[in-house]
Amino acid sequence: MDTKIENQKGWLFVLPVLILVAFNAIIPLMTVVNYSVQETFGDNLFFFEGLKWFQQVLASERFHHALGRQLLFTFIILAIEIPLGVAIALAMPRKGGWVSVCLVLMALPLLIPWNVVGAMWNIFALPEIGLLGKTLNEMGIDYNYTREPFAAWITLIAMDVWHWTSLVVLLAYAGLSSIPDAYYQAAKIDGASSWAVFRYIQLPKMRHVLTIAVLLRFMDSFNIYTEPSVLTGGGPGNATTLLSIDLVKVALGQFDLGPAAAMSIIYFLIILLLSWIFYTVMTGKRGEP
Amino acid sequence: MRRFGWLVPTLYILFLLLPIYWLVSMSFKTTNEILGGLTLWPQDFTLENYRKIFTDPTWYNGYINSIIYVTINTVLSVTVALPAAYAFSRYRFIGDKHLFFWLLTNRMAPAAVFALPFFQLYSAIGLFDTHIAVALAHCLFNVPLAVWILEGFMSGVPKELDETAYVDGYGFWRFFGKIFIPTIVAGIGVTAFFCFMFSWVELLLAKTLTSVEAKPIAATMTRTASTSGYELGLLAAAGTLTLIPGAVVIYFVRNYIAKGFALGRV
Amino acid sequence: MTLELRNVSLRVGGETHIYPTTVTLVEGEFNILLGTTLAGKTTLMQLMAGLRYPTSGEIWFNGGNVTQVSVQKRNVSMVYQQFINYPNLSVFENIASPLRVARIARREIRNRVERMAELLQLTPMLGRRPSELSGGQQQRTALARALVKDADLILLDEPLVNLDYKLREELRDELPRLFEGRRCTVVYSTTEPGEALLLGGHTAAMHEGRITQFGPTAQIYRAPADLITAKVFSDPPINAVPVTKSNGAFRVEEGVSWPANGKAAALEDGPYVVGIRPHLISPVGDGREQVRIDGQVLITELSGSESVVHFEHGGHVWISQSHGIHALKVGETASFHFDADQCLYFDASGRRIGS
């Protein structure tokens, strides 16, 4: 039976978290909402404009392209990082001293400030002086990410895979290590192939942790700004201008707050919607979240 | 698959270490050598970049500021998350499920979106350019994560332990401090690691909310990169130094992470 | 120290976990809560301890109403099924914990803990951590902690169920001695009828949140008030077979019939249920005037000193338990015997006749 006890004292315990998070979340959100429905021509005179900015942003070609690039980017990195992270976690030894060494080394990329990651890859992939760039060109591959959009995309994705797959490995490994040995013994006795072991024992047991990995990776990749802006600045042209880079250009560049705020709200709602879909799909079969 | 199994993680770790090696090796090269062409190993090895960082206050203050606000944020997030995680793990109260999902959604707020409003908010309450500001701002995404991880650990401790303590006469807070927290030290370690990590690497909010007094190293570095672009060696050295605090923290919690942690309810 | 529940009930989210219960427990003896899992034993104990508050009714200790008194102030101690100890405290500190909280002088704590460790053979383990101990030793540590503070009420929630069979036997023998000469009320919950009988004292049979009957253990066993109590209080399960009484005899549908004499004779005709405990049905007749029923053997279980035979008769599966070895072959038809006056008769509503 559910061992939790009905206790409204719970609210007291949750209050400090509520205040801290609400302070940082709700007030800024309200300011953005406030801007998104007003027009201003400087010296903070504001005129109520209703949903004008929202219609304008939703209709704008530029927003559709940026959103398209963002969805493509997020889809690609999820399609690579989740399976790769799980595969690496599966390949890691289950017990023994090597495990903690592997985890420490793998966690290093997660500990580097995002702009350093961008700067590092920026130089690393440069055709003449970068280790990666030069080697590729030596091997005859004409690779210059500062000029060809396709090369820029490859570099951007390689950087993100390099930067974040370790988080998926850590989470997947955590899920794997909670599987009791008896399951593996039963599988051996039933003569299950390693694929069957993965499909029917490891995957179901990891589904819970993978939900977290997918949600975390989805949210962070959809919001990504620092690394791409340092690496390619959205270029060449606007080949790699993802949603948040475009937003910052719109907001800080031309300093028209209204559209930027409206775009931010739409941006936030898209994430909320997609996260809710992921969340219910992946926890669906288990009933309550 | 088992015999070649170890090949996959080893190859992957090599792939991870390559760019880091490149960064570290550049930090010992002069800028001319870097721009001059590809050299696998620093030809004219120099410590000039590091000497510059350790002598110039605008550089080393960056590190100090970063460490200050990241530590404040980690301590604050864990302290605030502990009772909340306990409530989610032990009690059913009105709207607890929805609250948990709402906390989750705050990770979704794109930092780029909220840079400007944060600036206005923290200036309004007079906290602009202080360590507290950045520490508080980072709670937006660190506190929900802390609650998440701690709740997973706490659900592993049987409810009967609490009851035994109450029966022994412990009041709630004395039980919480003396008995309950020591049993989830592993959870606190893992949570602290993740909070430290996500706060240390964040740039946007840290840059927006500071100018001089609490300017983090990450901000100092962007200024160098964008203005001249020539001081690559210096940038590489600064980048290498940002690796160290993270490596130290993970060194301490590596066994807890290796043992795995059951991320609780999602 | 008498513990009294007056119309105590507990409703959680529309569901009733404990129906209104009124009972007075007996001091200085074992008060046993006997029932299957989810019968509400643990919940009732939590209410007694003050870990949970009743939706209605009152709880009285020694003539004082403690319903709203917090568990910390109720001078209670409790032992759980899963050997609950503080994982990062030594065995000594675990036992001393309630005394530390009560701020008792260090010297007195030391000798009370050492005396208790002596009583429960834990002296060599005092410096160790609970995780380094065996299951039995961990449970003894929990018991020591529960006894060291001389609580008025000691609650033992199925304390032996996770222990080895032989260890259980040992502790069951040891427990009564631990509580001799203590001025406290002991409440002991179990799912095993055998354990309730051996510990004696008083027993409350429980079923789905209700106490169906409370009284001296032997009396509840031999004279259950209704069919539910009889079922709760028998292992292996009691044979409960519908019969109809007509013209002076009980008859199993398409099965045997036997004359209704003694108290049963006066009953008017109609449907009843006869309850016969397996050990009262034997494959060997004992000469006295007994009812003989023939059945087809389903399985026989021989345990060295006893034989348990499942057989089918009159569309029902019956169980016979008898001393000695009776290796009946599966499928064979054998005859079994029982005394009509040792049976329990229940009316259509389940109440026992003559209770």
Added chain:
Amino acid sequence: MARITLDNLRHSYMANPKGPADYALKQLDVTWEDGGAYALLGPSGCGKTTLLNIISGLLRPSEGRVLFDGDDVTDEPPVARNIAQVFQFPVVYDTMTVYDNLAFPLRNRGIPERDVKARVEVIAAMTDLTEMLPKRAAGLTADGKQKISLGRGLVREDVNVIMFDEPLTVIDPHLKWQLRSKLKELHTRIQRTMIYVTHDQTEALTFADRVVVMHDGYVVQIGTPVELFERPHHTFVGHFIGSPGMNVLACQVENGKAFFDGHPVTVDNPPAGSLQGKQTEIGIRPQFVRFGDDGIPVEIAKVSDAGRYRIVDARHGQSRINLLVAEDADIPASGARVSFDAAQTRLYADGWLVE
């Protein structure tokens, strides 16, 4: 279907074990006939689970050989040994339906779907899982899941042995009874070798035709439940089997006659040679001790009511003697004397039965 032989088997979890203390399994030479129901009975930590894992191939013994029908499988992995195992905690593939769970071992061996379907339906009927087949395995209760685990073993026709590692641990007490009878019934219907590991003598004795009693890494005795009950080879077996266990009383032996504290006691296995220098004891089960006019004087310490009989705890000086008396038999208040049934009294030297 295989005859299982353990030849000169010893196992230690340490790299280079020195003395016997380092051995989890000491010197085992055991043969299990094909199709028999066996039990591995012993207290926690006696090495029974180690032995189980060695037979199933999950653990490689440090010394000795494991033979299936004469050929050496010591180095064979579990899948090659064609064994099945039911674990302590239910192990089912949660995301699969019950049908797929049962079909899983057959599909892994590439058996055509038509035969799989037929086979699964037969086994589902045997284990009363037929209506549950389309349901997801995760939704079943603990005993349902254990039946699936068992079914996965029964489905394969080529299974040499099915092993149970304390399978009833997590089952609700009142359901244990049904599942145990179901296992017994299943064995009688399909004569497959089954080895049942437990510390609970009731489960072991009711399930197995022959029981292997283990203690501290040794096989102390192998025998039918009756032999274990009536002729324990070692005082440990006498004490371990039966509840309460055999009375073991120190005694003196002079020229072939046994005396307990000066009282002559006739034993059914008088010693051939002299037992000088050996610690001699007599063993008598409580069932075979009776009150009488002559015999050993005792005081009654305690009488506990076990329902179908009463256990009398009598004392003679420091020695404790248990007796079982019928429910309604009368117990002398004072000056009681007890006598032993000579045919059931055994003499032991240094713990071992005098042959």
